[in-house]
Amino acid sequence: MSRTREKRHCVTAIIMPDALILGIETSCDETGAAVVRSGQQILSNVVASQIATHQPYGGVVPELASREHLRAIVPVVRQALAEAGQTYASVDAIAVTQGPGLAGALLVGISFAKALAFALEKPLIAVNHLEGHIHAVLLEQRLSENAGVHFPVLALVVSGGHTHLYLAQVRENLWSYRNIGHTRDDAAGEAFDKVAKLLGLGYPGGPIIDGLALDGDPHAVKFQIAQMKHPDRRDYKPGDHRQLQEDDGPHFDFSYSGIKTAVLRYVETQNMKAAIEARRQALAGIEKPTLADTRGLCDRQTLNLVASFQRSMVNDLVVKTLAAAREYDVRTLFVSGGVAANRELRATFEREAAMQGLPVFFPSRALSTDNAAMIAAAAFPKFLRGEFVAMDFCAEAGMALR
Numbered sequence: 001m002s003r004t005r006e007k008r009h010c011v012t013a014i015i016m017p018d019a020l021i022l023g024i025e026t027s028c029d030e031t032g033a034a035v036v037r038s039g040q041q042i043l044s045n046v047v048a049s050q051i052a053t054h055q056p057y058g059g060v061v062p063e064l065a066s067r068e069h070l071r072a073i074v075p076v077v078r079q080a081l082a083e084a085g086q087t088y089a090s091v092d093a094i095a096v097t098q099g100p101g102l103a104g105a106l107l108v109g110i111s112f113a114k115a116l117a118f119a120l121e122k123p124l125i126a127v128n129h130l131e132g133h134i135h136a137v138l139l140e141q142r143l144s145e146n147a148g149v150h151f152p153v154l155a156l157v158v159s160g161g162h163t164h165l166y167l168a169q170v171r172e173n174l175w176s177y178r179n180i181g182h183t184r185d186d187a188a189g190e191a192f193d194k195v196a197k198l199l200g201l202g203y204p205g206g207p208i209i210d211g212l213a214l215d216g217d218p219h220a221v222k223f224q225i226a227q228m229k230h231p232d233r234r235d236y237k238p239g240d241h242r243q244l245q246e247d248d249g250p251h252f253d254f255s256y257s258g259i260k261t262a263v264l265r266y267v268e269t270q271n272m273k274a275a276i277e278a279r280r281q282a283l284a285g286i287e288k289p290t291l292a293d294t295r296g297l298c299d300r301q302t303l304n305l306v307a308s309f310q311r312s313m314v315n316d317l318v319v320k321t322l323a324a325a326r327e328y329d330v331r332t333l334f335v336s337g338g339v340a341a342n343r344e345l346r347a348t349f350e351r352e353a354a355m356q357g358l359p360v361f362f363p364s365r366a367l368s369t370d371n372a373a374m375i376a377a378a379a380f381p382k383f384l385r386g387e388f389v390a391m392d393f394c395a396e397a398g399m400a401l402r
């Protein structure tokens, strides 16, 4: 296939299905670059994690994130091209996360992608990070031609910044999304991170709690998670996907700030604070604490608390998502985003969705968390449609998915 600019612009999508897209992701605390062929074959996927930088603070520090992205972006992109056996000249397009995310962090990826696209005269594609998470599912299932995926799809995007439910449709490579639920306060991943922090377990909390929960009793502590009222039903009829506006129909909202407070209250009433402080100090003295290090510093009561917290979170996510799936009569379920790496969440979704006769797909655990392969994959349908952005497009920290 010719790589000349003239050729690229006159060949249509139908006779040019093969495209190498360089994806760049810098929305939060991972610098990612990947080369993906035609939305389905990962040639490389490099992720430089900033965990060590943010660990001492127990959460992402935006200024540090931008600085780390600046340091990492050039070597990460070079490595992605080298591992893919490609060059700057041989890729067909450059895709970059436009939002949502940290403004300064997004700007690093966007500025770099713009400079590359300008210098190389390649088309530039802007991708919504949440759409990337949804396309991670398709990418890995080798389902980019949608064999096996029946629409409408319900996608739960559950990460450090989002707990969102979207109805997804596709027509002639044009994907559209309608939000039918979101968190009213903390995202699920944020709750995992905050609970881990308040228990002195380290950062990021999700993978640590996932590992520790295996050794605890999930029935030991009872937590109530807030149930949201869904007032707006208007003229909605179940199964009617055609003329609905964003606000029509029932919403399935989440709320996770209460459970974090409940964990804090439990810690106070059970006098766990001194043990937590001792654990925090012990972990601070270990350069790169492993799960085994953390496990060794946890008593039974802590393990039980962690397992009970995780069980409540998982149950709430699964029950609300499956209720939404029934209400909107969807035919396939996607679960993606960092929290989709959680083993109990995956197992529970698989079991409960099967009882409802609903196929459920996840990305692999590695592709559940932030990466650039999902950005390159989500860009492919846009590439086919010629949906390129001008050089003056901006980062959108609060970008909505539609």
Ligand code: KG4
Pocket: 028, 158, 159, 160, 161, 162, 188, 189, 190, 192, 193, 204, 205, 206, 207, 210, 337, 338, 339, 340, 341, 342, 343, 368, 369, 370
């Ligand atoms: O998608 P992601 O990498 O970044 C955002 O877009 O936010 O998600 C990161 C979030 C963090 O809150 C992290 O604690 C959580 O995903 N996470 C997990 C697991 N692995 C990552 N939560 C629960 N269980 C896990 N195994």
Ligand code: ZN
Pocket: 129, 133, 159, 160, 337, 338, 369, 370
């Ligand atoms: Zn993410």
